Amino acid sequence: MGAVYASLIVNVEVPDLKQPLTYRVPEDLDELTVGDCVVVPFGRQEAIGYVISREDEPPKDLDPAVIKPIKAKVLGDGASLPRAVLQTAQWMAREYLTDLATAVRSVIPDAQAAHLTRRVQLLSGWEERLPELTTASHRLVIETLAGCPSEAATLEELAELVASRVDSPVKLLRERGLLRDIWTVEPPRTGARRVKAARLLVVWDDAEEAAKVREAKAPAQAKLLRALASAGGAIAVSKLVAEAGVSPAALKKLEADGLIQTETITERRRPYSLSTSAVVAPELMPEQKVALDEIKRRLDSRAHNVALLYGVTGSGKTEVYLRAIAETRRRGRTALVLVPEIALTAQVVDSFRSRIGDRVAVLHSQLSVGERRDEWQRIARGEADVVVGARSAIFCPLPNVGLIVVDEEHEGSYKQDQPAPRYHAREVAIARARATGATVILGSATPSVETFWRAEKGEYGFLPLRERALSRPLPSVEIIDLREGFKKGQPALFAPQLLEGITERLAKREQTILFLNRRGFSMFLLCRDCGYTTRCPNCEVSLTYHQRSARLVCHHCNYERPAPDMCPTCNGNRLRPFGIGTEKIETEIKLAFPTARVIRMDRDTTMEKNAHMKMLRQFRSGEADILIGTQMVAKGLDFAGVTLVGVISADTALNLPDFRASERAFQLLTQVAGRAGRGRKPGHVILQSFNPEHESIAAAAEHDYELFYKREIVFREELGYPPFARLANIIAQDEDERLPETRLRVLAERLGDAEGLRVLGPAPCPLSRLRGKFRWHLLLKCADGDALRAHVRRGMLSLNSSERFGLTVDLDPMSLL
Ligand SMILES: Nc1ncnc2c1ncn2[C@@H]1O[C@H](COP(=O)(O)OP(=O)(O)OP(=O)(O)O)[C@@H](O)[C@H]1O
Numbered sequence: 001m002g003a004v005y006a007s008l009i010v011n012v013e014v015p016d017l018k019q020p021l022t023y024r025v026p027e028d029l030d031e032l033t034v035g036d037c038v039v040v041p042f043g044r045q046e047a048i049g050y051v052i053s054r055e056d057e058p059p060k061d062l063d064p065a066v067i068k069p070i071k072a073k074v075l076g077d078g079a080s081l082p083r084a085v086l087q088t089a090q091w092m093a094r095e096y097l098t099d100l101a102t103a104v105r106s107v108i109p110d111a112q113a114a115h116l117t118r119r120v121q122l123l124s125g126w127e128e129r130l131p132e133l134t135t136a137s138h139r140l141v142i143e144t145l146a147g148c149p150s151e152a153a154t155l156e157e158l159a160e161l162v163a164s165r166v167d168s169p170v171k172l173l174r175e176r177g178l179l180r181d182i183w184t185v186e187p188p189r190t191g192a193r194r195v196k197a198a199r200l201l202v203v204w205d206d207a208e209e210a211a212k213v214r215e216a217k218a219p220a221q222a223k224l225l226r227a228l229a230s231a232g233g234a235i236a237v238s239k240l241v242a243e244a245g246v247s248p249a250a251l252k253k254l255e256a257d258g259l260i261q262t263e264t265i266t267e268r269r270r271p272y273s274l275s276t277s278a279v280v281a282p283e284l285m286p287e288q289k290v291a292l293d294e295i296k297r298r299l300d301s302r303a304h305n306v307a308l309l310y311g312v313t314g315s316g317k318t319e320v321y322l323r324a325i326a327e328t329r330r331r332g333r334t335a336l337v338l339v340p341e342i343a344l345t346a347q348v349v350d351s352f353r354s355r356i357g358d359r360v361a362v363l364h365s366q367l368s369v370g371e372r373r374d375e376w377q378r379i380a381r382g383e384a385d386v387v388v389g390a391r392s393a394i395f396c397p398l399p400n401v402g403l404i405v406v407d408e409e410h411e412g413s414y415k416q417d418q419p420a421p422r423y424h425a426r427e428v429a430i431a432r433a434r435a436t437g438a439t440v441i442l443g444s445a446t447p448s449v450e451t452f453w454r455a456e457k458g459e460y461g462f463l464p465l466r467e468r469a470l471s472r473p474l475p476s477v478e479i480i481d482l483r484e485g486f487k488k489g490q491p492a493l494f495a496p497q498l499l500e501g502i503t504e505r506l507a508k509r510e511q512t513i514l515f516l517n518r519r520g521f522s523m524f525l526l527c528r529d530c531g532y533t534t535r536c537p538n539c540e541v542s543l544t545y546h547q548r549s550a551r552l553v554c555h556h557c558n559y560e561r562p563a564p565d566m567c568p569t570c571n572g573n574r575l576r577p578f579g580i581g582t583e584k585i586e587t588e589i590k591l592a593f594p595t596a597r598v599i600r601m602d603r604d605t606t607m608e609k610n611a612h613m614k615m616l617r618q619f620r621s622g623e624a625d626i627l628i629g630t631q632m633v634a635k636g637l638d639f640a641g642v643t644l645v646g647v648i649s650a651d652t653a654l655n656l657p658d659f660r661a662s663e664r665a666f667q668l669l670t671q672v673a674g675r676a677g678r679g680r681k682p683g684h685v686i687l688q689s690f691n692p693e694h695e696s697i698a699a700a701a702e703h704d705y706e707l708f709y710k711r712e713i714v715f716r717e718e719l720g721y722p723p724f725a726r727l728a729n730i731i732a733q734d735e736d737e738r739l740p741e742t743r744l745r746v747l748a749e750r751l752g753d754a755e756g757l758r759v760l761g762p763a764p765c766p767l768s769r770l771r772g773k774f775r776w777h778l779l780l781k782c783a784d785g786d787a788l789r790a791h792v793r794r795g796m797l798s799l800n801s802s803e804r805f806g807l808t809v810d811l812d813p814m815s816l817l
Pocket residue numbers: 282283284285288311312313314315316317318319444445469470635636637638674675678
């Protein structure tokens with residue numbers, strides 16, 4: 001007999017249940033392994049659990065008689081957690097000081113639990129026991145089930161088939177051991193069709209090679225190869241014949257040559273259309289080639305490793321990812337690509353599909369629950385070799401991962417803030433890669449200081465692309481000192497140079513991007529008489545004024561109310577909008593350029609599903625002249641027609657009270673500037689600023705990352721910030737004004753003067769009130785991560801439950817706000 005007990009993380013909302021629970025493994029589930037999803041009794045209910053380990057002995061403090069048995073294993077694609085994902089969860093629990101239950105729950109697909117179907121199934125050997133049954137209704141249930149597929153049916157199906165209620169016979173038959181319950185994750189019902197299809201058996205480059213060889217003598221075959229390569233994945237034969245004029249003979253020949261295969265496929269709910277223009281891979285630039293060769297060596301080593309792909313904006317990092325993915329597939333492994341923004345997902349997916357095809361799966365938050373489940377199961381079934389997605393895609397059940405790409409690795413959105421574990425997807429990616437011996441590529445034109453430092457030390461590989469693709473020049477940057485115009489009494493929204501620039505672009509039919517950093521800079525209502533501003537009743541911030549709806553909204557807690565007509569303090573009627581927002585920019589631009597076609601892209605205009613993709617495609621195809629946007633237009637986007645980028649205010653990110661403020665400002669400005677001049681025509685950037693001498697602005701204007709880095713790393717070392725120390729930010733929140741400070745003082749005292757530990761604070765958080773709670777924080781610094789974690793654990797354990805109330809620990813915080 002093997003192990004008879006299993007430790008499970010049970011997926012229930014019980015805050016104090018932090019550790020695995022022990023259950024008994026019944027004999028018929030002896031094959032149960034680590035990661036499997038099971039149904040267990042929990043209190044009076046049933047719950048889902050995941051097997052963490054199997055043991056021969058029950059825990060010493062438990063009476064074996066009270067240990068309940070597992071009811072069933074959940075069947076179906078994607079039900080179990082792959083070993084690599086489970087190991088990643090275990091790593092997260094250690095790394096971010098959370099319990100295993102919280103860590104495991106955070107990697108479970110959210111759409112899963114809601115879609116389990118329960119069926120009753122006949123147990124083997126039921127035939128011999130049939131004579132025992134004397135009741136006609138019992139025999140009917142058994143015989144009906146015997147005629148069902150897999151000898152199983154839901155209670156509803158069964159009731160319909162026997163035309164009467166079945167609850168009591170089923171209950172009795174279950175007790176007598178003739179039936180059991182099985183649970184399955186259901187594949188989505190999409191009204192799918194089965195059709196005959198063809199797909200490539202070789203990677204894109206090899207298909208192109210084969211097409212070249214056949215070009216002269218067998219043009220029909222070359223055409224078919226290219227059609228399959230450009231559409232990618234499996235394409236219905238009927239479609240190939242109708243749209244690409246493919247002959248059945250060419251199909252047969254290529255199949256015989258082992259270049260393609262035909263099969264029956266289920267047409268999915270979003271069928272990909274055949275693009276008529278085959279996408280041709282460009283010849284690599286010399287630096288791209290060097291980088292790719294190094295990546296190939298790393299893939300061949302099959303050992304866990306990390307490399308920084310440090311390429312200026314427009315240097316063609318995406319092309320390197322695409323080739324690296326092709327190399328990974330050539331080696332029979334799969335690739336996971338993380339992107340920081342939904343807007344960017346759309347662009348990356350478009351370009352990946354045109355080269356890799358249908359075997360790309362997508363995961364992001366704007367998919368419907370059904371679509372997400374669809375993709376998740378497809379990945380688990382092994383029907384995708386490449387997954388593109390946002391932060392949480394790092395937990396997808398992709399088997400045999402050989403490559404993980406973290407695009408724009410410096411992006412703050414990779415950090416999960418709520419709920420715990422407060423992980424950084426870049427670090428999780430590195431941990432997951434360890435589980436399967438994969439290569440990690442961190443890509444950025446403006447790497448995080450930590451990553452660049454590790455590459456400099458040789459801990460990560462260093463793959464530089466210092467030139468733009470096709471040796472195109474980086475855009476020229478002009479800094480406009482807004483103080484000048486301000487003194488002369490000009491309105492500060494658009495400097496004359498920017499207006500002229502836009503006029504010229506419109507005349508030449510070139511495109512412009514206008515960028516406004518929304519954070520800390522938006523419209524609010526100000527009383528001209530008494531200076532009153534409308535503030536959120538829950539948070540220590542002004543409410544943002546939305547012109548179109550005439551409402552005030554808090555961008556932290558979503559509190560909303562109609563804008564008042566009169567000032568609540570002085571009863572005056574001179575309450576006026578103040579500040580700038582994207583909406584305001586749009587209004588002003590339309591006034592200044594009535595014929596210009598304008599798209600505004602921000603949180604408010606992209607709520608609708610696929611809005612990003614629609615807007616970006618519209619702009620790409622030249623249906624608009626000016627794109628106005630927030631952070632979401634700042635990075636990664638690649639539009640050949642854009643020759644002018646205007647930054648309305650370069651200063652807004654500079655003055656945040658946070659040690660990463662100048663890093664963020666530099667990254668943001670360099671990234672926005674990098675959107676210009678990516679096509680044939682050179683680009684120009686106009687940065688408007690009240691602070692033109694600021695080092696971050698000056699370095700961004702020169703596109704000089706290393707200049708910025710050299711200064712920043714000195715400052716980090718002097719003040720003991722990352723990468724020279726690990727930080728833990730302990731935040732206390734409470735509705736009571738005094739308690740957060742009191743609790744943190746207790747903690748600081750218990751932590752005491754430990755060797756190597758620096759404790760700063762307690763101090764009020766810069767956002768001192770949020771969602772109705774007062775906030776204080778205590779910042780811990782320590783050179784060594786393990787020592788820091790030990791201190792935090794020791795400190796937290798020294799608190800009783802009321803002292804600990806409302807405290808959260810953020811390890812490696814991205815922001816101290
Ligand atoms: N070898 C090449 N030959 C010709 N064009 C190329 C080559 N590599 C990339 N390109 C083109 O250069 C442009 C910029 O590439 P890409 O968008 O990958 O840049 P990037 O490095 O990701 O920049 P960013 O950091 O700004 O996002 C794209 O239009 C791409 O098609």
